[in-house]
Amino acid sequence: MENKISLTVNGQSHALTVTPTETLADALRVRLKLTGTKIGCEEAECGVCTVLVDGEPTLSCVYPAARADGKTILTIEGLAKSEDGKLVLHPLQEAFVQHGAVQCGFCIPGQIMTSYALLKRNPDPSSDELRHALKDTLCRCAGYPTIENAILDAAHALRTGEPVHPPHIPDSVNAKKLIGKSQIRPDAFEKVTGEAIYTDDLEFEGMLFASVCRAGVPHAILKNLDISKAQNLPGVIAVLTAEDILGEHTHGLVVFDWPVLVGTGERVRYVGDALALVAAETQEIAEQAVALIEPEFELQTVVKDAVQAYQPDAPRLHESGNLLKHIKVRKGDMEVGFAKADVILEHTFHTAMTDHAFLEPECSIAVPLEDGRMEVYVGSQIPYQDRTQVARALGWPEQRIRIIGQLMGGGFGGKEDVMGQIHSAMLANSTGRPVKLLFDRHESLVVHPKRHATQIKVKIGAMKDGRVVAAETELYGDTGAYASLGEKVMTRATTHSAGPYDVEHVRADCYAMYTNNPPAGAFRGFGVTQSAFAVESMMDKLAETLGLDPVELRRMNALRVGSITNTGQELRDSVGLVECIDKVEAEMRRLTEGPHLFTPRPVPGSEHLVRAWGIAAGYKNTGLGGGAPDKSGAELELYDNGTFEVRSSAAELGQGLVSVMQLMVAEEMAVPPGQVRVLVMDTDLTPNGGPTTASRQTYVTGNASRLAAVTLREAISRSMAEKYDIPPEEIRFENGSVRVNGTTLTYADVAREMKEMGQQPRALYEYEAPRTQPLGTGGDMHFAFSFAAQAAEVEVNTLTGEVRVLRVIAANDVGTAVNPLGLQGQVEGGVMMGLGNALTENFIVEDGYVITDRLARYRIPSIVHTPEIISIVVEHPTADGPHGAKGVGEICSIPTTPAITNAIYNAVGVRVDTLPVDQEKIAMELATR
Amino acid sequence: MNLWQQYIRPTTVAEAITALTSAPGPALPLAGGTDILLDLQQGRHSPVHTIVDLTEIPEMKSLELRDERLFIGAGVPLSRIARDPLVVTHARALVEACDLVGGPQVRNVATLGGNVAHALPAADGTIGLLCLDAEAEVTGLHGSRCVPLPELFVGPGKSALQSGEIIVGFYIQTYAQGGVPLTGTFLAAGNGDGRTYASCFKRIMRPQGVALPIINLAIWLERNGNTIKQIRIAVGPGGAVPFRARKAEAFLADRPYSDETFKTALEALVAEVKFRTSAMRATSEYRYHLVGTLLKDTLETAWERAG
């Protein structure tokens, strides 16, 4: 029975007929095409679907549309006012843009609507009131401090009528005209108005909806699969199984071991394995059909963890066995090292599996074209790899596939593997109609690759004075059912497992193991998050054992220019680690009374609350390294109207690459950034930018964009020199124009003149980063490293074990801060992710079954967990980086976890060696003292 | 999946009862939906035929003083309860409990009726209400009855409501009659003869996993000088149903407020409460360890408020 409702949305009245189960979110998004309201979880957890119902912030994902009858609704689209045909932003929107609070943008409508309601009720909120109001409005890019500042600034603007005034972020010490100065991201405006389109916001004529039948058991042989009931359900257009795969049956980023669909007689290796695909007229029918599919399994013994997988009697999960890779690092001679050491310490650490929990769940739409080609719309970190993998599975040449990348609501490494792309393409190919495959949060949590749960044993030998002389590590990494990027991730974990220190004798062995858990792959930090926790905990243990200051210990052993890394690479430039450590120490001293930084400080009047600082350091490679060719292409075109477009298929997942590309071009061409458009992630239109991983894009695609601009500039110089008959050196690029012989040409003039001369004002540059060497060969395994030190101040409740992080000081050596505003967002988000890794996040799998299969059970940090974050930018430019820049995205997240756990130890003497921190363990350990 | 076929929005309690009892298939009342919609969507509750939305019934949305009692409609959103001056004056524990449920968006629709009817032993609103000795007005086909809150629960997730019955609202005794609130508008209420009354709610969470407290505790007390005249203590999850620490309460009544008293009261509470281990949330040992701290904290605050 349908419900007729009338409601007012953004000032317009609507009469709608809705189904009894329809949500307000669907009514707004589908019926009224107001796609600014996003859906992140459909379980009342994330807040991205917040709209105002009669002025009150309400979650539209759990609000029955029928209930909206007679109500007045305000959505993000209703905030900006149209004046003379131009959209004038609400002060909140303006403040979010100006402060740099917008990253991937997916949470922003929810943030703005929630804070809009807050400011209506309370025009001058305190920080506590604001945090109370935004408690459950999550941002995974986690620029919470900036979000808070933006809201407070907007509140001030609303009270006073003054314009918003964002804080001044210092320029880079290497600042040029544009590079190194804060720049608003080009997509910020559309992301605050709700105009920004993500994949699920797209709709195509005749589009079908897909749903995937998942195994639901962790290890089994599929004996039979009965799809007949599903096929007979009215509204179902296609049901596909492994027999319908036209091309290759497996996919993968490195190893092709992941079945597109598990066929009868084949092995199911994790609960998320796909068995069958359904396309139907509606999402509901597709899901009903999936529920009618009847698989029969012969259950197998489940391999639960990496250590079990390594045992000789463990069930074999892949033909090659359970060992994906044994990774080795060898330097010096361990016997000599440990013999020389005055102290030797050994300890084993465990890190949890964690989920990216990007707020936008996976979505892909495949659209078959009349000319026989196929378009796939998807938010993907590696569009060209998607193209390869989709083409392989369809048995097509790659050119028949066009991947059209969409804005991504966060990626963090979790959108590198193919998720629905192949499945939607198969269904579109079979039905001849566009097919949308959207994961719900549950499916997203169960299916996509995680951060590797890792067991890490560290044995460390040092001299009395603190000099570390030997480090031996043994890692077991759980790569789950399929390889994904497991080998690469675990290699990084291994090579970085002795920390950012110059150690003479190093040995590391890592066993990357297949298990029956969800696959593990790339996740911000790429393995180094895990090993940094272990080795940085050990450094503090060592400092304590030797009675040394933990800062001094790190400084003494820190990598410097001239040091040799564990893999035998000599660092020739750009090693700002000591400066990071010095600056963090100075800041701790500034903020702390008394000479002792790391001693417990009970809170006066509440002696059961004890505070202390903890410190940790870290480093992280920029780029793929290990001998992999690291390339990116960028194309730059000058249009007749004098604007530029720079193109690369590098991915924008919220991190701000589009700003970097824009700035690189604008700097070279001496034009305002607004004159440069950026097009990314379209395999027909943009050259291959390679994967967006390993903190590499600022470096490689930044360089490609810059060098494409240099190339175009040279072409322009040559043409103008020829035309005006002067030496090319006399052509100058200044103030948005080209100066030739005293006359000033606009870029529009240049474009016209070049075309008149039969020349295209366009340049393509394929950048190849300096060559690297494979692990084990010595030499340069990576072309650059970023460095960091962080200090965290925690407060531990000795009665309950509860832990709060009060402050984090984060110093990052990023080479050059290309866009200080964007860098700030990355640092805040990185610290918050590290904090989540320490305190809140635990992806629990029991016997191969996922326990944390809802956002309600997998908790990511919210604004109430947010400490004061003090970001210190350290800039030791790297020779070949664009203007000296190197990676940022991961390094800022790596030291946070051990800084927090070291601080806990300093406060109460409980050593956390298993993540996440368990407050119960702390309380019980303190109680037994 | 068709989780329900029909969505009805009655405007009186009688209509709601009729809708619930005359539906051609299973029917469920729905208030904020923050429990039940998710249970239906995630398969923890089997599909039903009819959903009866209780949020358009004025009686269930009223919040007022009725004689000497505070009436809170079962359909009043938690955010309104947490802000309402009457509740702030007379039922501070309830304000604190309601204000901690979810985030503001959840509180704008979630109700006390839903919190109680869901019958979890550690539901925050329920524990807050329990220390206030609330009664529920329950209406069904055969009329209305007033049920003392403890009698509404039969087991974890199981209420004593018969099908077709709904909670219309809750009554809470007030103590400000003939007197004025003592300390400002919100700290305590008294009736002018030296006796004062106050309540307090606190809880302890863990940062991982579900948003249910490891342990929560609410206290209402009457203070006379340095003596605890009467006290009520609710603890969640202290048993299969929301738990009142009656032995500890009995011990504390008419005792001076002192460390000594507290120690014995805690012993009494520990002896009667039954904490269990909840997977991934807390072991029972941890709960026993925490309850002393939480009792002390909550008692201190309530005591000071009544001062």
Ligand SMILES: Cc1cc2nc3c(=O)[nH]c(=O)nc-3n(C[C@H](O)[C@H](O)[C@H](O)COP(=O)(O)OP(=O)(O)OC[C@H]3O[C@@H](n4cnc5c(N)ncnc54)[C@H](O)[C@@H]3O)c2cc1C
């Ligand atoms: C993100 C999130 C966080 C949460 N955090 C907390 C928390 O911190 N503490 C906490 O205690 N709870 C929490 N909850 C649970 C939930 O919000 C509360 O229990 C809420 O009070 C339920 O009220 P509701 O109106 O939404 O109930 P509904 O979901 O509408 O109903 C719940 C049950 O009660 C029945 N029911 C509802 N009203 C009546 C009535 N008047 N008479 C008879 N039966 C009725 C329904 O049929 C259903 O069985 C959280 C939920 C979410 C989604």
Ligand code: FES
């Ligand atoms: S809360 Fe509605 S989508 Fe997450």
Ligand code: FES
């Ligand atoms: S900007 Fe908030 S989730 Fe990305």
